[in-house]
Amino acid sequence: MKYSLFLGCTIPARSRNYELSARAIALRLGLEFIDIEEFSCCGFPLEASDEIGAILLAARNLCLAEEKELDICALCSACASMLTKTAFHLNNNQNLREQINKELSKIGKEYKGTINVRHFARILLEDIGLERIKEEIKRDLKGLKVATHYGCHYLKPSYIYEGFDDPQYPLTLELILEAVGVTNIQYRRKKDCCGGPVLLSDEAIALTVAQEKLKYIKEAGTDCMNLVCPFCSLMFDANQKGIETKFESEFNIPVLYLPQIVGLAMGFGRKELGLNLNSVSTKELTAKLGI
Amino acid sequence: MKRVNLLESDTDFIEELDSADFIGGFRDCFTCGTCTAGCPVHRANEDYNPLRIIRMLVLGLKQEILRGNIIWLCSDCYTCQENCPMGVKITDIINHLKNLATREKNVPLGVSTQEKLLKDQGKIYIIDDFDNKKRAKVGLPSLPAMVEEAKALLRQKWNRET
Ligand code: SF4
């Protein structure tokens, strides 16, 4: 199984722990990632100010994968949604497709609509499957309590995702976690946003949104959080100290990426999964597992 | 709260947006308030209220929407849009309004800075030698600093528009 790996901007610069752990478990599970150096930003950061510019960037990325005849595997939820949304609109709106292809023709490209885009977690579930994941389990994570944050763009807007999962009652990430033996913890406001996009316009609101979520997760009692997007990680992991100071509270909740947790179950070590690169220390957590 | 002045209503604005691809149909809103009830930004700051944005739109209060800060507080989370019983594309609409506000030069610095970075580099973060060294140390492949072709694509569009 071969995919072009879409890293986007944030992951290679700021979330090497996500990239490392995703590549590690993919290799183990027989997913082959092809790196396309010419990929640019997915286009998402442009959506608010220049929708057409955003679609243009996304469409060019889709063309690069089409040229290689490879489906795209995206690690970042914003990238997955931007690329999927663009494919959706270009496949369903002839006028837009002509307009975009006219621009793309100036760099010798044309969008044809021959490949699919999916998030890494969705590929784990749909192409690898839970049974195959279970075969690779080498370490018992029984008793590890995990609070999953789905985030927004992994599931929404639902009209672009062809009925994958249910944004009202999402389940897919917890199915994977259940398969690797951890206990999924439920908490209030589980479906809520991390607040990340508001950072650009109002930091206080953004941090308040993230703080509310951390508070409910703490209340529920958990060993760590699980997520699948570098923006959510920025809010909950990198900004957790700042939130604690601002709101005079203490959370101390390790925030792991899905493949870091899956990788622990598969027997990988701390460094192989980049667990030493997380902002909130994961040492206590892994010590509990005897690592 | 400020009173609405319907003399400011711009009916062309309503018609144009309500017939646009992907975002039309907002006049179906029957003010149930479901959107606001589930909005995480509303919970963090009561002044923010997506129903109010939709009402302002239905009333054609173009200048008030496009000159204010309110639309920029939306976190693009799609909760309201997924919950709306009338299928109003609330988040997609707010995003389009952000585009229109940008054209009127009402845009947060963070957003315009990102736009400039993409035009200059094709990526938000440049991957320099230092980053590539750090990547190599943990066995990750090296990446180019920026993407010339993506830069060119955006520049050619923007040069034509400005
Ligand atoms: S949820 Fe939909 S119908 Fe209800 S107030 Fe909001 S936009 Fe109107």
Ligand code: SF4
């Ligand atoms: S998309 Fe915007 S308006 Fe809608 S619920 Fe999320 S933050 Fe609120």
